[in-house]
Amino acid sequence: MSVLVFLDQADGHIKKSSFEAASYAAKVAELTGTTAEAIVLGIVNDDLATLGNYGIKTVHTVAEAALNNMDAQVFTNILSQAVENTSADVIVFSNNTTAKAIAPRLSVKLKAGLVSGAVALPDTSNGFTVKKTVFSGKAFAHIAVSTAKKIIALNPNSYTIVPASGSAAIAPFAATIGTAKVEVVSVNKVTGEVPLSEADIVVSGGRGLKGPENWGLVTELADLLGAATACSRPVADIHWRPHHEHVGQTGLAIAPNLYIAIGISGAIQHLAGVNRSKVIVVINKDPEAPFFKAADYGIVGDAFEVMPKIIDAVKKLKGVA
Amino acid sequence: MKILVCISKTPDTTAKIAFADNNTKFASDGVQWIINPYDEWYALVRAIELKEADPSTVLHLVNVGAADSDPIIRKALALGGDEAIRVNTENADSFYIASQIAAIAKEGSYDLVFTGKETIDYNGSSIGGMVAELLDLPYISHAVKFTVEGGNAVVVREIEGGEETDKAAFPLVVSCQKGMAEQRIPNMKGIMGARTKPLRVVEPAAADSLTSIASFELPPAKAGVKLVSAETPEELVRLLHEEAKAF
Incomplete structure (x- = not known):
């Protein structure tokens, strides 16, 4: 045995x-x-x-x-x-x-x-x-x-x-290996990124960020925290972010220690993919966003004003100039 | 080419999840049933596209379920496909279900079996792999792109941390996910046509069950959100660091 x-x-x-x-x-x-x-x-x-x-x-x-x-x-x-x-x-x-x-x-x-x-x-x-x-x-x-x-x-x-x-x-172990019936033609790995399924911390953005050009707010915080980046389904569907970042019911289900959702309202399908996270932080300007009901910490406010201050505070904490 | 697409019946993505009979059964009262999104949006639609590209393609659907699956089977036929087969059983063990699909696939000598990457109810991600093993066929999981080139299947699949392009001869089993195709809405012609397409109901083949559901449980409710003022976002960073010890 x-x-x-x-x-x-x-x-x-x-x-x-x-x-x-x-x-x-x-x-x-x-x-x-x-x-x-x-x-x-x-x-x-x-x-x-x-x-x-x-x-x-x-x-x-x-x-x-x-x-x-x-x-x-x-x-x-x-x-x-x-x-x-x-x-x-x-x-x-x-x-x-x-x-x-x-x-x-x-x-x-x-x-x-x-x-x-x-x-x-x-x-x-x-x-x-x-x-x-x-x-x-x-x-x-x-x-x-x-x-x-x-x-x-x-x-x-x-x-x-x-x-x-x-x-x-x-x-x-002397195993009989056998021959593969599937031929691997090419492998294309994304390097330098924290894989989403294994990440301790995930920083995620939704439509509230208004466009892919504003994703620096997500990626900068993620880099500081050694976090993976994710997004909501609409964001992947309109190609602001790659599909493999989509978390939720029809995307990837994740369970990090910390999930930070920026500009995501928290539809039930999104919550299904992230509700096993240990700590959920929601930043959204709409106080009625359903995500606040599932969150541990939250800020009701404009991400474009709040996020730079959060990034500064994290830099200070981490001793990054 | 002969394609078999496996479709499963699942609760709608917005359905309230609750349990009955002392938490041993899903409370299905008032629940809207749909085709499992991975089966519909990716497996079925990609198979329909293959048939559109080559009209000689034979496209069959298979569902393992009771008569209450018929409405979602008709909806699938409204999207496309020549006929459907329903294996009449309520058994939900994945090995049992895979054994039924394998029996149908063997009998029909299909070149290609498509499944969704998982169902949104039991999330087992098991059926495709099990069917492939039962039939001793290659299995390419988490496919995001599928084409036929020079008589072979060329499949791009998601791997840990990236993508891999594979080539394999038919027959094979492929599980499908986002990227394979775009969701379609059935049109009136399709809906009318689906009524007269054959839906063959067959009795299950003899097979074992390896697992069973002892009980269900809902996650504990959250204690409630602690709100920090938008004027002092640095306070949130302090709480996450000192109280939640999240970084």
Whole structure:
């Protein structure tokens, strides 16, 4: 028995959300009286022994350059071999686009019930039940998994990392890799930006900002705070900002520690994508904006007057001239 | 080419979310049902565009659901598509649903299966991947662009932190999201025509369920907003730093 966590990597580095998934896997292992192991595919430059600090005992590696790009079929086949090799009965992913491509396939291959979008540890008091978001963040469901093997895809920023001590053993895994049926023609990565799904702080703008030329108010604050930038649906629809920044019911659902909404009224569809944020700040000149009902802090005021003062105050706080 | 588009019935995006029967069931009274937006705006509309570009394309829709799905199936047929198949079941487990779609896809020998990237009710993002695995086909998820070039599918998909362009031979399964196509409104000709298009109801194939919903829960209500005067925005920065410890 073991709990196996899939570590997602990009450009040779383990993704931040995978450390959260690793710590979660270690806790699941503790709850079920077993050990947590990890697997990473592709060439990784990080010191994998440090996964011990997240409670991982062994990191299995398949260091093949062919695995630097994810192919859902190839990855599923390798993971199913790793599940067999480690006798894993719980498999943990961080619920990102990689996991969404692989976990459903693995669920079928292993006949393992999948909970996608988990936000809490499993409840093992009566069977095996995992809490997940449903209705695009407007509610939660407790999903009972009835199969012997279980797969949990944990939403990013849902679990607080528990520091552990130790050094993880590194175990090269001789997997049969197989051939990808999908050919990757090109990869175009946005570099230098904080990925939205993993960001601790998100600064977001809506139609209240009146035009893309005013986005400096959003990006300057985001840069100061090391935050990702986001936008409301109308803003993406009229191409003021790229589609991948759209948060809400039909865009990305996020759960940062801090969400700052500037000039966004807070329609129910937008709230659905952001209401799991720990602290919500709303800046809007309309005191009747529905977003204030969902906010923790707010300023009723004109963003064009308020934002420069906020940016100055943050600069002062951060000691930036 | 033969295309199968999977459509799911979901509550309208503005529907009030509440639960009945001791929080074990979605309270559907008075709820407006729609085609899951990802299935409609992106998967279905892109498939219709492919058929418009090549009229020899056969376009079928599949829904796994009870008779109360029929209105949204008719709406989908009003947008386009030659016929629809409904697998008559209320089972909502994703493996069970994927098994039904896989059975239909296999029987109809489709070249391309389109799904939305997720449904806005259960947010599982699972059906496309499961169908692909059941049929041992490639699966390209989170597609933002789909074209046919030289007999192959060329798909741009969202990956963590960017985009990737993929090429694959048919048959394959693709999940669709924003960027694939633009939302359409059915016209009168489409609505009239949809009434006479075939809607075939079939009984489900034997399949297992791997999960079930034990209960639902609503998020706790917020304590209320703390307003800071627009005259002193620096006070907001102080509160976020010292009280909320947000940075």
